Amino acid sequence: MRASVARAERLPQIVLLSILLVAAVILASPAWAQESRNPVTAESPTGGQVPGNVLGSQADSDLWRAVREGVQGRVSIPDTQAGQLIQSEGDNWRAWRNGPVTVYGAWAMLGIVIVIALFFVLRGRIRIDAGPAGTTVERFNLIERTAHWITASSFIVLALTGLNMLYGRHVLLPILGPEIFSAITTAGKYAHNFLAFAFMVGLVMIFVLWVAHNIPNRLDLKWLAMGGGLFVKGVHPPAAKFNAGQKLIFWATILGGASISLSGLALLFPFEFAFFGATFEALNAIGFSLPTQLTMMQEMQLSQLWHGIVSLILIAIIVGHIYIGSVGMEGAFDAMGSGQVDTNWAREHHSIWAAKVGGNASSQAAE
Numbered sequence: 312m313r314a315s316v317a318r319a320e321r322l323p324q325i326v327l328l329s330i331l332l333v334a335a336v337i338l339a340s341p342a343w344a345q346e347s348r349n350p351v352t353a354e355s356p357t358g359g360q361v362p363g364n365v366l367g368s369q370a371d372s373d374l375w376r377a378v379r380e381g382v383q384g385r386v387s388i389p390d391t392q393a394g395q396l397i398q399s400e401g402d403n404w405r406a407w408r409n410g411p412v413t414v415y416g417a418w419a420m421l422g423i424v425i426v427i428a429l430f431f432v433l434r435g436r437i438r439i440d441a442g443p444a445g446t447t448v449e450r451f452n453l454i455e456r457t458a459h460w461i462t463a464s465s466f467i468v469l470a471l472t473g474l475n476m477l478y479g480r481h482v483l484l485p486i487l488g489p490e491i492f493s494a495i496t497t498a499g500k501y502a503h504n505f506l507a508f509a510f511m512v513g514l515v516m517i518f519v520l521w522v523a524h525n526i527p528n529r530l531d532l533k534w535l536a537m538g539g540g541l542f543v544k545g546v547h548p549p550a551a552k553f554n555a556g557q558k559l560i561f562w563a564t565i566l567g568g569a570s571i572s573l574s575g576l577a578l579l580f581p582f583e584f585a586f587f588g589a590t591f592e593a594l595n596a597i598g599f600s601l602p603t604q605l606t607m608m609q610e611m612q613l614s615q616l617w618h619g620i621v622s623l624i625l626i627a628i629i630v631g632h633i634y635i636g637s638v639g640m641e642g643a644f645d646a647m648g649s650g651q652v653d654t655n656w657a658r659e660h661h662s663i664w665a666a667k668v669g670g671n672a673s674s675q676a677a678e
């Protein structure tokens with residue numbers, strides 16, 4: 312009886328001790344410790360926890376997903392672009408540059424060479440049908456020829472060094488080896504950077520000198536409908552100073568050249584120009600729905616792709632022009648060489664212009 316009374320008296324102490332023991336076990340448990348550091352948040356049903364707490368760590372997948380998707384954060388250093396840890400568009404840019412631009416560009420180069428070779432085989436050199444007259448007429452004066460050759464010589468170096476940047480490591484590197492290839496490519500890059508300005512000067516000069524002669528008119532449709540007489544011997548549609556084919560070359564050079572120049576400047580002075588956002592905004596006004604909030608990095612990537620694509624197209628066009636202005640047509644090169652063309656050449660290819668400048672006199676001033 313006395314023993315049971317004594318046990319009853321100790322019951323509160325036993326209960327208290329048990330509670331303390333359970334509490335100590337719970338507090339010491341790692342699961343509890345983890346839970347209290349990472350309380351469940353309102354944003355996510357699991358509060359960012361790995362389901363089941365298997366590893367006992369927080370899953371930062373939301374954070375890293377945002378980083379992967381290019382979320383822009385804030386940084387305290389001057390370069391605000393450092394706030395974007397992963398710039399996913401870089402993958403797209405590289406895929407485009409090393410994929411379609413490189414591949415279709417190569418096809419364009421090969422294509423134009425094949426077309427010219429076929430044209431040469433089927434049509435041969437376009438001769439002066441009446442034969443050289445022996446008298447000449449001035450076609451381009453010294454300023455015009457200087458403008459042409461500043462544009463042409465700089466363009467040729469720009470084209471070759473640019474093609475080296477795109478294809479050199481596939482074509483030249485295996486042949487030349489890394490030392491020679493890297494020396495050539497470094498020199499080529501400097502040439503490319505500086506000659507860009509000569510090209511721009513030439514471009515402005517030929518625009519000012521020749522734009523008045525390159526306004527399209529009804530005669531151009533007739534010239535085009537007759538294929539410029541290029542495919543049939545003895546056929547010569549009438550033309551003034553420039554025929555429709557030359558007008559197309561002129562506008563391709565001016566518009567393509569201006570576009571290459573602007574995108575080239577954006578590449579030469581990184582992160583200084585944002586041409587694409589503004590261009591896309593203008594295009595959206597006429598029905599397009601292009602993104603206008605572009606980061607400076609995206610601007611650079613678009614500039615590079617555009618610069619490459621337009622250059623490849625213009626190179627293909629100019630290869631055709633070089634052919635017809637040299638081996639492809641008898642008497643054509645003289646126009647840009649000495650500036651004097653044979654009178655019969657002038658009558659056959661530019662009858663209206665020849666009549667105006669007096670196709671029967673020698674050395675008339677160019678109009």
Ligand code: HEM
Nearest residue numbers: 462463466467557560561564629633636637643644646647
């Ligand atoms: C070795 C290279 C080149 C040669 C042999 C050449 C030859 C010629 C010739 C002979 C003409 C005058 C055609 C005529 O009398 O009607 C001409 C005009 C012209 N060239 Fe070139 N050229 C060359 C490179 C270039 C380049 C690289 C460009 C531009 C990037 C260019 C742009 C023009 C333009 C816009 C005209 C006036 C339009 C036309 O005649 O087609 N040329 N070229």
